[in-house]
Amino acid sequence: MANRWPTFEGRNSAILLECVRHPRRTGAVASTPLCCAEAFIDRLAIEEARHVVELGAGTGVITSALRHRLPSTALLLSVEISPALATQLRAKHTADNVEVVCGSAAELITILNDRRIPAVDCVISSLPWTLMPIEDQHRILHSISAALADTGCFSLLLAASHTWTTAGRRFDTLLREHFPHIRKERPHWANLPPLRAYHCRLSDR
Numbered sequence: 505m506a507n508r509w510p511t512f513e514g515r516n517s518a519i520l521l522e523c524v525r526h527p528r529r530t531g532a533v534a535s536t537p538l539c540c541a542e543a544f545i546d547r548l549a550i551e552e553a554r555h556v557v558e559l560g561a562g563t564g565v566i567t568s569a570l571r572h573r574l575p576s577t578a579l580l581l582s583v584e585i586s587p588a589l590a591t592q593l594r595a596k597h598t599a600d601n602v603e604v605v606c607g608s609a610a611e612l613i614t615i616l617n618d619r620r621i622p623a624v625d626c627v628i629s630s631l632p633w634t635l636m637p638i639e640d641q642h643r644i645l646h647s648i649s650a651a652l653a654d655t656g657c658f659s660l661l662l663a664a665s666h667t668w669t670t671a672g673r674r675f676d677t678l679l680r681e682h683f684p685h686i687r688k689e690r691p692h693w694a695n696l697p698p699l700r701a702y703h704c705r706l707s708d709r
């Protein structure tokens with residue numbers, strides 16, 4: 505049976521090492537628990553998606569859960585800034601419908617233009633938003649809103665405890681400036697700190 509809880513082997517040692525090297529950029533000492541990733545993916549309307557982007561794929565727990573839920577015709581672009589993690593992701597995800605891009609989420613529009621993808625149906629992120637400079641938050645959110653199809657959805661996982669901090673409240677305000685329709689889920693307690701999913705849209709469909 506698959507291990508649904510984090511162990512300090514394999515992917516967790518990879519992210520722990522990355523966190524020691526780049527703590528603010530990594531934002532986690534362990535990968536997202538599989539049960540959190542699956543609960544998150546279960547709430548996404550991706551059955552008919554053609555283009556899906558994951559920002560900050562890390563060790564690929566969400567990538568794997570996503571890949572199994574996407575239609576076979578969909579393309580998943582997984583963007584990861586860490587060269588070490590991106591190399592591991594590429595080795596693990598060799599399917600034709602998954603492309604791992606080593607780069608920054610801030611380059612999203614260039615990444616899509618290079619592949620002639622005009623718009624995406626869904627953007628998913630577990631980026632460490634509240635640890636980023638506000639200019640980067642603004643730039644990435646602007647790119648996501650420009651990349652999304654009118655009916656698209658931007659879904660993110662955020663540490664619930666961060667939402668009460670000054671940085672968390674500032675991010676919340678910025679999120680609302682970019683996305684008029686936001687639905688927040690209850691926290692997933694299987695992660696420490698608990699994770700909360702947000703689903704953000706440009707229109708109410």
Ligand SMILES: C[S@@+](CC[C@H](N)C(=O)[O-])C[C@H]1O[C@@H](n2cnc3c(N)ncnc32)[C@H](O)[C@@H]1O
Nearest residue numbers: 529532535536560562563565584585608609630
């Ligand atoms: C909280 S971790 C993601 C954990 C992931 N869900 C997992 O299970 O391994 C955040 C990830 O975002 C990546 N990241 C941070 N800033 C980024 C950026 N600007 N563009 C792309 N990836 C970024 C980090 O390198 C890290 O792998």
